Every structure is written in C-alpha cells, then in structure tokens.
Amino acid sequence: ILDAMSGASTGTLQVTDPLNFWGGRRVAPRQQADAQDVFEPATGRVLCQLIPCKAEEVDEAMQSAHTAYLKWSKMSGMERARVMLEAARIIRERREAISKLEVINNGKSITEALADIDFSWQCVEYYAGLAGTLAGQHIQLPSGAFAYTRREALGVCAGIGAFNYPFQIAVVKSAPALACGNAMVFKPSPMTPVTAVILAEIYKEAGAPDGLFCVVQGGPETGTLLCQHPMVAKVSFTGSVPTGKKIMEMSAKGVKPVTLELGGKSPLIIFKDCELENAIKGALMANFLTQGQVCCNGTRVFVQREIMPKFLEEVVKRTKAIPVGDPLLDATRMGALISKPQLDKALGFVSQAKKEGAKVLCGGEPFTPSDPNLAGGYYMSPCVLDSCRDDMTCVKEEIFGPVMSVLAFDTEEEVLQRANSTTFGLASGVFTRDISRAHRVAENLQAGTCFINNYNVSPVEVPFGGYKNSGFGRENGQVTIEYYSQLKTVVVEMGDVESLF
Numbered sequence: 451i452l453d454a455m456s457g458a459s460t461g462t463l464q465v466t467d468p469l470n471f472w473g474g475r476r477v478a479p480r481q482q483a484d485a486q487d488v489f490e491p492a493t494g495r496v497l498c499q500l501i502p503c504k505a506e507e508v509d510e511a512m513q514s515a516h517t518a519y520l521k522w523s524k525m526s527g528m529e530r531a532r533v534m535l536e537a538a539r540i541i542r543e544r545r546e547a548i549s550k551l552e553v554i555n556n557g558k559s560i561t562e563a564l565a566d567i568d569f570s571w572q573c574v575e576y577y578a579g580l581a582g583t584l585a586g587q588h589i590q591l592p593s594g595a596f597a598y599t600r601r602e603a604l605g606v607c608a609g610i611g612a613f614n615y616p617f618q619i620a621v622v623k624s625a626p627a628l629a630c631g632n633a634m635v636f637k638p639s640p641m642t643p644v645t646a647v648i649l650a651e652i653y654k655e656a657g658a659p660d661g662l663f664c665v666v667q668g669g670p671e672t673g674t675l676l677c678q679h680p681m682v683a684k685v686s687f688t689g690s691v692p693t694g695k696k697i698m699e700m701s702a703k704g705v706k707p708v709t710l711e712l713g714g715k716s717p718l719i720i721f722k723d724c725e726l727e728n729a730i731k732g733a734l735m736a737n738f739l740t741q742g743q744v745c746c747n748g749t750r751v752f753v754q755r756e757i758m759p760k761f762l763e764e765v766v767k768r769t770k771a772i773p774v775g776d777p778l779l780d781a782t783r784m785g786a787l788i789s790k791p792q793l794d795k796a797l798g799f800v801s802q803a804k805k806e807g808a809k810v811l812c813g814g815e816p817f818t819p820s821d822p823n824l825a826g827g828y829y830m831s832p833c834v835l836d837s838c839r840d841d842m843t844c845v846k847e848e849i850f851g852p853v854m855s856v857l858a859f860d861t862e863e864e865v866l867q868r869a870n871s872t873t874f875g876l877a878s879g880v881f882t883r884d885i886s887r888a889h890r891v892a893e894n895l896q897a898g899t900c901f902i903n904n905y906n907v908s909p910v911e912v913p914f915g916g917y918k919n920s921g922f923g924r925e926n927g928q929v930t931i932e933y934y935s936q937l938k939t940v941v942v943e944m945g946d947v948e949s950l951f
C-alpha cells in the first residue's frame with residue numbers, strides 16, 4: 451500500500467488489504483460480521499471496512515506474540531537493538547508514504563503527520579539505544595554473600611490506542627516494550643486502523659521474530675478480549691478517562707499492571723510580563739494541532755487582565771488566518787476532524803458555551819473548503835471563546851476539537867487555584883519572563899508536564915504522562931523502561947546456612 455502513496459491524493463485511496471497482523475503476515479478476518487465503515491475525514495468517503503477480531507483471532511495473535519516473546523526475551527539487549535535500529539531506518543526511509551497514509555486515515559495536515567512519523571523513528575532509535583544498557587545492580591552482603599538484580603521482560607503486553615496519533619501511539623508503546631524483551635499485541639482505534647499494520651510489517655522486515663508485534667482490529671469488544679486474555683502481562687492504554695477506568699477495572703481482576711494515558715483540560719497561564727509574541731504563538735500551538743484533538747492541549751488559556759485586549763486581538767487575527775482544507779496540501783495547517791460525531795460534538799460545545807455566556811470571537815462553525823472534492827469532510831473553523839468562566843461546560847470538559855477558551859485572571863495565587871481546580875492533570879504551561887515565578891508556578895501546578903515559555907514540546911527523551919484522572923505511568927524517556935520490565939532479586943550465599951531451627 452505504501453507504493454501506492456506516491457500518486458495518492460485526497461479522495462482516491464481505497465484500502466482493501468487485510469489490516470490484522472500476526473504470525474509474521476497480514477491476516478484476513480475470519481468472518482465478515484459486524485463490519486463497519488472507516489471514513490476518510492477529509493472527504494467523508496468510505497476508505498475501508500473495519501471487521502473486529504473475535505475471541506479466536508485475539509487468541510491466535512496472543513499465541514503468536516507469546517512464541518515470539520520466548521525467543522526475543524532470550525536475545526541480548528544489543529541484539530534487540532540491531533533489529534530496532536533497522537526498523538527505525540526503514541520508518542525514516544518511508545516517512546513520506548507513511549505520513550500520507552496517516553493523513554488519509556486521520557485528517558491531520560501532512561506537515562504534522564511528517565513530524566509525527568519523524569518522532570516515531572526517533573522513538574524506535576532512542577529505545578534501541580537503551581536496549582543494550584538495561585542492567586541490574588550488584589549488592590554486597592556480609593561474608594562474601596551478595597545479591598544482584600535482573601531487569602526482566604514482562605511477557606506479552608497489550609497496547610490499545612486512540613485515533614489522534616495512530617502510528618505514533620503504536621510506536622510509543624511498542625518501542626520501549628520491545629527494547630525490554632516483551633512482545634506486543636496492539637489494537638488501534640477502529641477509526642484509524644490503517645497504519646499500525648505498516649509498523650508490524652516494518653518490524654518484521656527489520657528482522658523481528660514473527661509475532662513480536664501483532665495487530666488486532668476492533669472496538670470495545672476486541673479491546674475487552676485483549677485486556678481479559680490470560681496471557682496478557684500488562685496493558686498500556688491511550689484514550690479517554692471513562693475507557694481508562696474500564697481498562698483499569700479489567701486489569702485489576704488479573705492483577706495486571708497498567709499504563710493509562712488519558713484525557714486532559716490543561717491550563718496555560720500567560721502573565722503580563724511575558725514575551726507576548728511567544729505567548730500568542732504558544733497559545734496557538736497549545737490549541738490547534740491535529741484540529742484540537744490533542745490530549746495535552748492547553749485549552750484553558752488564563753491571561754492576566756492587563757494584557758487581555760492585546761492578546762485577544764492578535765490571537766483572533768492569527769486564528770482566522772489558519773489555512774483549513776485539504777490535509778495533503780503543504781500549505782494547509784488544519785485538516786478535518788476525525789468523524790462527523792466528533793465534529794458535531796465540538797460544534798455542540800461551542801453552542802453550549804454561547805448559551806452559558808461565552809463570546810465567540812471567531813470560528814466555531816462547520817467549514818466547507820472551496821474544493822468540491824472535500825464537501826463531505828469534517829471541517830470546522832478554529833474557534834476562540836472569550837468571557838469564559840470556570841463553571842462553563844467548555845472550560846470544565848475536554849472538547850477534543852479546535853476550541854480555545856480564554857479566561858482572565860489577576861493574581862498568581864488566584865490563577866494557580868483555578869488552574870488546579872480540575873480532575874484532569876495531564877499538562878500545563880506558563881509564559882513569564884520572571885524565572886522565579888516560572889519555577890514556582892511549575893512546582894505548584896498539579897500536572898504531569900509543565901511547559902515554561904512554550905507549549906506541546908515533547909521530544910522522545912522527555913517523560914510524558916498524567917496526574918489525577920489523566921492517568922499514571924509514563925511514556926517516552928528513560929523512565930518508561932520501568933513500566934515495561936520487572937526486577938528480579940537473586941540472593942547468593944557463599945558460606946554455610948545459619949538456621950534457627
């Protein structure tokens with residue numbers, strides 16, 4: 451399918467290849483029941499059929515992954531690293547074709563998709579680098595006795611992904627898992643089933659044993675089968691808070707560890723002493739990437755009252771100028787939302803905000819690009835809401851669309867209290883020139899990440915994850931090794947046994 455990408459344009463691709471992968475090959479669904487349409491967001495056209503895996507198919511994938519795990523976990527870290535480095539090289543070599551396919555299935559702009567795929571090969575490369583460094587500790591005990599620790603794989607891990615970063619999420623979960631000697635069975639979102647299987651093919655081509663990274667397609671039922679499978683050693687989930695709670699409940703029954711990367715309603719605080727040009731750019735980056743469908747977006751923008759008029763004037767001017775349209779065109783900066791229901795939901799939040807007293811300064815409406823080919827796509831004009839209050843629905847709930855809610859504040863103490871007054875805790879941001887204030891605010895914000903004088907900067911070597919209802923566990927960075935491995939302690943006696951009995 452990647453070969454077809456060079457000539458592909460919006461509205462032309464039809465995906466007919468099987469989208470499941472185990473045993474080292476694509477696997478066609480065993481039956482056609484419960485088939486559902488997968489849409490191309492840019493046009494609203496049907497791109498392919500999604501046929502959910504049933505229990506027997508999930509079991510086959512698990513068995514295949516387990517066979518691979520037995521082999522892979524016995525290889526040295528350096529041997530695993532060589533395979534992963536080759537996989538990284540292939541992803542980099544095919545970055546343009548993978549990005550195009552991602553755009554066609556997801557609707558985000560090609561500029562963003564290229565950045566996502568570049569992040570992906572860097573992620574595989576990074577964890578390949580760590581694979582050879584995994585080591586335990588040696589601990590001296592009295593009389594020559596000693597103990598050592600071994601960092602061991604967990605087994606077959608389940609990965610379940612959201613729709614907003616389809617290929618990247620599959621990579622962010624599989625790269626550390628594989629580096630530690632695990633295998634993975636991954637289930638993409640049923641709305642974006644097309645690119646995870648490309649990753650599976652690349653791992654195979656790079657030399658991974660058959661079954662090391664398997665893909666099963668489906669929605670909640672398939673996800674449930676995966677979580678409840680007795681061979682699953684760990685579940686790593688990216689998605690909404692309500693689904694995350696269900697995953698945790700299912701995992702608790704088998705005492706399985708979980709990583710939960712969930713939603714957010716992150717605060718971005720802009721003080722009057724900021725470098726305003728950077729703060730404006732930061733607010734746009736905090737709200738409009740991937741059509742606003744980003745978990746860590748800073749969607750509650752708190753602006754100190756004195757600079758509010760200037761901030762709003764500039765932010766609205768630049769929001770109105772965002773080119774919305776065909777996501778495969780280089781000049782486009784905002785493509786289509788993932789689905790009609792997601793578009794309606796985001797528009798619904800804007801209507802509700804108006805009813806509750808917010809002022810729409812721009813956007814918040816369905817958008818029809820001039821190209822007739824795109825008439826059925828899920829486009830929305832990016833929106834800035836002014837005069838927001840903390841009790842409004844648009845300020846309390848995750849919208850997952852291009853909607854920025856702007857709130858005025860007066861003092862640092864007040865804004866910290868308001869920023870933390872949420873059950874979410876994924877990310878946060880602060881713009882100020884006062885370095886003491888910046889670090890004080892970062893310390894006091896209840897969130898897994900705080901960006902100072904920028905927003906949504908998340909390179910692979912930097913840990914990412916939530917506080918509170920936004921989840922736990924971390925992805926990216928060295929620390930993620932802890933979440934895909936377990937420690938065994940070996941105690942060695944060098945003398946005689948001293949027995950009390």
Ligand SMILES: NC(=O)c1ccc[n+]([C@@H]2O[C@H](COP(=O)([O-])OP(=O)(O)OC[C@H]3O[C@@H](n4cnc5c(N)ncnc54)[C@H](O)[C@@H]3O)[C@@H](O)[C@H]2O)c1
Pocket residue numbers: 610611612613614615637638639640668669670671672673674677688689690691693694696697710711712713714744745746848850876916921
């Ligand atoms: N924190 C992060 O890193 C991060 C990253 C991306 C997205 N997200 C969050 O994801 C959400 C949007 O994604 P979404 O709409 O795809 O989320 P979602 O919760 O609807 O679905 C996520 C995945 O869970 C699966 N699923 C649904 N019900 C299930 C069940 N009962 N058992 C097992 N699996 C089940 C879905 O099929 C999908 O693959 C937002 O809340 C966003 O903030 C978080």
Ligand SMILES: C[N+](C)(C)CCCC=O
Pocket residue numbers: 614615739743744745746906907908
């Ligand atoms: C790459 N970003 C922008 C940090 C997004 C991470 C994934 C969240 O949805």
